[in-house]
Structures are given as structure tokens and as C-alpha cells.
Amino acid sequence: MEKQQQPGEKKITGGEEEEEEEVISSVRYRGWKSMPYVIGNETFEKLGTIGTTANLLVYLTTVYHLPSVRAATLLNFFSGTTNLAPLLGAFLSDTFLGRYTTIAAASLASCLGMLVLTLTAAIPSLHPPPCTASSSSSSCQGPTHGQLAALLAAFAFLVVGAGGIRPCNLAFGADQFDPRTDSGRRGIASFFNWYYFTFTVAMMLSATLIIYLQSNVSWAIGLAVPAALMAISCALFFMGTRLYVRVRPEGSPFTSFARVIVAAVRKRRVPAPASADDLFDPPHQSKLVAKIAYTDQFRCLDKAAVVTPESRSSPWRLCTVQQVEEVKCLARIIPVWSAGIVYFIVVTQLGTFVVLQALQMDRRLTRWWAFEVPAGSMVVFNMMAMTVWIPVYDRVVVPALRRVTGKEGGISQLQRIGVGLVLSVATMVVAAAVEQRRRRLGAVGVKMSFLWLVPQQVAAGMSEAFAAIGQTELYYRQFPENMRSVAGALFFLAFALANYASGFMVAAVHRTTGWLAQDLNHARLDLFYLTVAAIAAANVCYFLLCARWYRFKNTTIADHVELPDYHHHQPGTANTIASKV
Numbered sequence: 001m002e003k004q005q006q007p008g009e010k011k012i013t014g015g016e017e018e019e020e021e022e023v024i025s026s027v028r029y030r031g032w033k034s035m036p037y038v039i040g041n042e043t044f045e046k047l048g049t050i051g052t053t054a055n056l057l058v059y060l061t062t063v064y065h066l067p068s069v070r071a072a073t074l075l076n077f078f079s080g081t082t083n084l085a086p087l088l089g090a091f092l093s094d095t096f097l098g099r100y101t102t103i104a105a106a107s108l109a110s111c112l113g114m115l116v117l118t119l120t121a122a123i124p125s126l127h128p129p130p131c132t133a134s135s136s137s138s139s140c141q142g143p144t145h146g147q148l149a150a151l152l153a154a155f156a157f158l159v160v161g162a163g164g165i166r167p168c169n170l171a172f173g174a175d176q177f178d179p180r181t182d183s184g185r186r187g188i189a190s191f192f193n194w195y196y197f198t199f200t201v202a203m204m205l206s207a208t209l210i211i212y213l214q215s216n217v218s219w220a221i222g223l224a225v226p227a228a229l230m231a232i233s234c235a236l237f238f239m240g241t242r243l244y245v246r247v248r249p250e251g252s253p254f255t256s257f258a259r260v261i262v263a264a265v266r267k268r269r270v271p272a273p274a275s276a277d278d279l280f281d282p283p284h285q286s287k288l289v290a291k292i293a294y295t296d297q298f299r300c301l302d303k304a305a306v307v308t309p310e311s312r313s314s315p316w317r318l319c320t321v322q323q324v325e326e327v328k329c330l331a332r333i334i335p336v337w338s339a340g341i342v343y344f345i346v347v348t349q350l351g352t353f354v355v356l357q358a359l360q361m362d363r364r365l366t367r368w369w370a371f372e373v374p375a376g377s378m379v380v381f382n383m384m385a386m387t388v389w390i391p392v393y394d395r396v397v398v399p400a401l402r403r404v405t406g407k408e409g410g411i412s413q414l415q416r417i418g419v420g421l422v423l424s425v426a427t428m429v430v431a432a433a434v435e436q437r438r439r440r441l442g443a444v445g446v447k448m449s450f451l452w453l454v455p456q457q458v459a460a461g462m463s464e465a466f467a468a469i470g471q472t473e474l475y476y477r478q479f480p481e482n483m484r485s486v487a488g489a490l491f492f493l494a495f496a497l498a499n500y501a502s503g504f505m506v507a508a509v510h511r512t513t514g515w516l517a518q519d520l521n522h523a524r525l526d527l528f529y530l531t532v533a534a535i536a537a538a539n540v541c542y543f544l545l546c547a548r549w550y551r552f553k554n555t556t557i558a559d560h561v562e563l564p565d566y567h568h569h570q571p572g573t574a575n576t577i578a579s580k581v
Contacts, residue, residue: 031177031187037240038173039198041233045107045165046202048230051210052114052158052223063121063219064151065128065140078155083496085163086489093164093485095252099172100244102485106164107234113157114227116150122220126150167488170195174476174484175245182408189409192473193394196465200386207380253326253483260319260327263304263311270306272299279305281321290481292325293554301327326480329553333478336414336550337494339421339543340471344498345505346424346536350431350460352502353525354378354453357435360520362447373450381454385461393465413474414547420467421540427459428533435526442521478553 056078060071093102120126126147131140143151173191178184206226214222273279276294279302284291304319311318358375365373401410409416434456438448471494475487509528510516517523 031184034176034240034243034245035173035191035194037236037243038169038176039194041107041237041240042169042173042195043198043202044229044233044236045110045169046199047205047210048114048226048228048233049110049158049162050202050206051226051229052117054206055211055214055222058215059121059219059223063127064143064147065131066142078159079499080496081159082162082166083492083499085159086167086492087486089163089165090167090483090485090487090489091252091254093168094249094482095254096249098246098249099168099175099485100241100246102164102168103172103237106161106168107230107237109157110161110165111227111230111234113154113161114223114230116157117154118220118223118227120147120150120154121218121223166492167485170472170488171476171484172244175247176243185408188476189398189473190394192469192476193390196469196472197387197390200383200390200461204380204383204387207377207383247481249482253480253486256319256323257327257330259316260301260304260323262316263319264301266317267303267306267308267311268300270303270308273302273306276302276321278307279321279324280307280318281305284322292322292329292480294321294325295328295551295554297551298328298331301331326483329478329480330483332550333475333490335546336417336474336543337471337490339539339546340417340467340491341494341498341501342535342539342542343421343424343467344495345501346428346532346539347460347464348498348502349506349528349532350427350456351379351382352506353528354431354457356520357438357453357525358450360442360447361438361450361453363450378450378453378457381457382461382464385458386465389462389465390469409473412552413470413477414550416466416470417474418540418543418547420463420465420470421536421543423459423463423466425533425536425540427456427463428529428536430459431456432526432529432533435520435529439521439523439526 057071057075060066060074064071066074089102089106093099097105128141128143128147170192173195174188177187177191179188210222210225213225276296279294281294301324305321305324307318355375355378358373358378363372363375365371398410402408405411411419434452438452441448468491472488472491475490476484479487506516509531513524513527515524515528
């Protein structure tokens with residue numbers, strides 16, 4: 001087929017293409033050599049961020065003397081905003097800044113936010129005076145407008161940091177591996193496992209050591225430690241600058257998506273093409289985005305690539321097959337993503353009520369030891385299960401499965417998500433059985449050991465190790481390369497929507513059934529858990545339908561050459577690449 005140039009498209013001559021290919025071939029992906037800086041940066045960043053935010057409700061009520069309802073409302077708004085901000089950060093990264101610049105700026109913003117929050121605890125004039133022994137909690141002096149402004153400024157910097165780091169750090173780490181080689185593709189899959197491993201370790205340390213410092217030593221020290229860890233994270237990130245592969249942005253993918261939708265709607269009455277060969281499919285020139293093979297799903301979108309006499313004059317009337325297939329990638333992922341939202345609703349319920357269960361149980365490790373495990377530390381058992389399982393899965397299970405299935409990851413991302421969803425059903429059934437026994441013993445005044453809660457927590461951790469990691473890897477691999485930061489933001493958007501939906505679900509169940517009474521001994525939490533288990537089972541069936549219908553992205557590997565802005569001691573390489581983009 002004769003080469004057709006898209007309206008407004010920049011034409012590259014053959015000589016320019018040859019020179020560009022020569023420059024690209026000199027680029028080296030450092031892979032695991034750059035991982036100490038990437039994973040080190042992410043580990044310390046998570047320690048700093050989680051250590052700062054995990055105990056904020058206590059900080060707002062005990063130091064700032066905010067009423068509990070007002071403090072909870074403020075934190076809910078803060079949490080929701082930090083989960084929605086990655087959408088904007090992903091757009092800026094994929095469109096204008098690139099992942100390296102976005103992470104660098106966001107890391108500095110997070111560090112500044114933690115520093116300001118530390119100062120609110122360390123400087124007496126930045127927080128209300130302590131309550132006197134004779135005053136009640138309701139008569140304690142609240143924050144002034146200036147003190148509240150300092151607090152909100154810290155929150156604002158933290159939101160900016162989350163908006164840039166969350167959608168980009170996974171994709172940036174995966175960018176360091178060459179996707180054209182088997183070792184590079186295996187490295188990407190392994191990186192996702194180790195990324196989540198560092199997340200669970202950070203959660204464990206934050207839920208134990210840092211919260212202990214904040215609660216038992218001082219808030220100034222307890223907040224200064226996460227700020228120092230975030231500073232170390234920034235230092236590690238910048239130390240590895242010369243090793244990083246930096247993929248430059250190609251422009252807004254959303255504009256291309258909008259053009260496909262508009263063009264398809266405008267030509268909705270145009271007869272469907274008899275063959276894909278009749279669609280507008282010029283030679284693929286992008287070195288950032290792999291050529292995606294044509295698929296026959298969502299054929300209504302194909303009309304955007306149908307050539308008509310009036311369509312050649314405007315990119316809003318004629319799109320390429322590549323542009324149409326990129327939209328199809330997003331359309332295919334949405335049903336799977338929606339199953340992920342329901343999954344997070346399920347696991348959120350367990351995380352919410354297990355603390356209340358533990359409060360009414362015997363939390364001593366043994367009958368002869370008076371020390372009680374804090375009810376809020378039950379989440380540590382989830383993390384311990386993940387911390388142990390992820391390295392075993394990555395180093396033992398995956399190689400064994402790879403020999404059997406021949407797949408790089410042992411099993412596909414959809415299969416991994418499916419295993420996690422099935423485990424979520426088992427988790428809720430076990431939780432219901434344990435709660436039924438706890439309630440029966442509690443009715444006669446016998447406190448059940450909290451260790452009975454450990455199996456359900458371990459099952460929840462295993463479920464997350466499969467489902468959550470499977471989702472992040474699926475989104476990364478199946479989104480177009482110019483939208484990988486958006487893929488990272490999609491995970492956090494699902495979590496944010498699940499949090500909101502969980503709140504509505506609990507309120508609705510409490511209002512209509514009375515199962516969630518204040519005293520769990522007079523409630524029916526077991527029935528609530530069984531209801532959630534039924535929802536999880538229905539979600540598994542829905543996911544199986546989505547997985548059966550789903551079609552993985554098929555790219556032309558030979559055409560896929562990542563074009564990074566790569567900085568090494570190679571004279572002229574980086575400048576030449578930059579000048580060609």
C-alpha cells in the first residue's frame with residue numbers, strides 16, 4: 001500500500017530514519033543495575049509517605065484538637081484527593097513532562113510537605129497549646145487560622161507528591177528493562193513483584209516502629225523520621241540519574257482518543273469496511289509506541305479509519321488504525337478494571353472490621369504474657385504473608401510454572417488476578433466462620449484468642465499478592481506505551497472508588513439490617529461477611545466472563561524500539577536523540 005500521510009503529520013525522510021535508528025541502537029538498558037536506585041527510592045518514599053499518613057487521625061485529634069468527625073472528614077477528603085491526583089499527574093507525565101521529571105518534582109514536593117508537617121509538631125506556635133489536666137477534650141483550644149493553613153499547606157504538598165509519584169514510579173522502573181528481549185520482559189514481571197514487596201515491608205515498618213515513635217516518644221520525632229526517609233529517597237533517585245532510561249512524552253493521548261470517538265460518530269452512517277485492508281493504515285513511524293495489530297472487536301470504532309472524500313482534510317474526521325486500536329486497548333481493559341473495583345470493596349470491608357473484632361478478643365500472645373497486641377496492628381499479618389509469599393512466588397513458583405506453561409510470568413496476568421479473586425471469596429467465608437464462633441463465645445462472656453483472626457488475614461494477604469500485582473502488571477502491559485502513567489493512576493482510581501463505595505455499602509447495610517451494631521456481640525457481622533462473600537463470588541463469575549472475552553494486545557515487536565532520553569558518557573548520544581524527537 002502506498003504510504004499515506006495523516007493531515008498535519010510530520011514527515012521523516014529516509015535519511016533521517018536511518019540516522020535515528022543508528023542512535024537508538026547505541027542505547028543500553030541497564031535493567032537490574034539501575035534497580036538499587038529505583039527500588040531504593042521507592043522503598044524510602046513509601047516509608048516516608050506511609051509513616052506520615054498512617055497515624056494522621058490521631059495527630060489531628062490529639063495535637064490539633066480537631067473534633068473526631070471534622071478530623072475524619074478532613075482525612076477522607078485528603079485520602080480521596082491523593083487517590084484522584086494521580087490522574088492529573090499521569091496526564092502531565094505522558095503528555096508534557098516525562099516520568100523522570102514528574103517523579104523528581106513530585107518527590108521534592110512530598111519531602112517539602114513532610115518537612116512542613118514536622119514543623120507543625122516541632123514548633124509550638126504552629127499547633128494549639130496542649131490541653132490542661134483540668135480541661136475536657138471538648139474545651140481544648142482548637143487551631144488558629146494560621147495553624148490550620150500550615151497544616152493544609154503540608155497536605156497540599158503531599159497531594160502534589162502523590163499525584164506525581166504514584167502513577168509514574170511503576171512505569172519508570174519498568175522502563176529500565178528492554179522489552180524487546182526475553183530477559184527484559186522477565187525483568188519487568190519480576191520488578192512488579194519486588195515493587196509490591198517493598199510496599200508491604202514499608203507498611204509493616206510504618207504500622208509498628210514509626211507509629212510507636214509518634215505515640216510513645218514524640219510527634220516531632222515521629223514525623224521527622226519519615227521526612228528524613230523521604231530525603232534519602234530523593235537522594236537515591238538523583239544518584240541514579242546517569243543510569244536511567246528516560247522515555248520522552250509523545251503528546252496527549254487523550255486528544256488522539258477524542259479524535260477517534262468524534263470521527264467514528266461523524267461517520268456512523270458510513271458502511272462498515274469489508275476488510276481491514278480498506279482502513280487508513282499508513283506506515284508506523286513512532287519509536288515510542290509499538291505498532292498494534294488490528295482486532296475485530298469494537299468494530300463501530302473502525303469507521304474512524306474509513307477513508308471518505310471529505311475525511312482527508314481533518315484529523316478529526318480520519319484516524320489511523322493505530323489510533324483506533326489504542327482506544328480499543330482502553331475499552332477492553334475497563335470491564336476487567338471494574339472487577340478490580342469490586343475486589344477492593346471486598347478486601348476493604350475486612351480491613352475495616354477486623355480491628356473491631358480484635359478489640360473484643362483476647363489479644364495476648366500467650367496466657368502467661370500480659371502484653372496485648374494493638375488491635376490496629378492486625379493488618380501486619382496481611383503484610384507478613386505478602387512479604388513471605390512474594391519472594392517465594394517470584395523465585396520458586398514462577399520459574400516452575402514457566403517450565404510448564406512456557407509463559408514469561410508462569411501464568412498470565414488475568415489468571416493471576418483470577419486466583420486473587422477466588423482467594424478473596426475464601427477469605428470472607430473464613431472470616432464469617434471465625435466471627436460466628438467469636439460471637440457465640442462472646443455471648444457467654446468468653447474472649448476468643450485474636451490468633452483465630454490470623455488465617456483470614458493471611459488469606460487476604462495472599463489474595464492481594466495475586467490480584468493487586470496482577471492488575472498493575474496487566475494495566476502496564478496492555479495500555480499503549482504513551483499511556484503507561486495513566487495505567488498506574490488507574491489502579492489508585494479503582495482503590496479510591498472502592499473506598500467511597502465501601503462507605504455507602506456499610507451505611508446502607510447498617511440502616512436496613514442492623515447487622516453492624518456498635519457492640520459486635522449483639523451484631524451479626526458474620527452475616528455481613530457472608531453477604532460480602534456472595535458479592536465476591538459474583539465478581540469472580542463476572543471476571544471470568546470478562547477474561548474469556550478479553551483479547552491481549554498484539555504488537556509488532558520488530559517495530560517496537562523505545563526512544564529514551566538517555567544520559568551516559570557517550571558523547572553526542574543524548575543530544576542527538578533529543579534533537580530527533
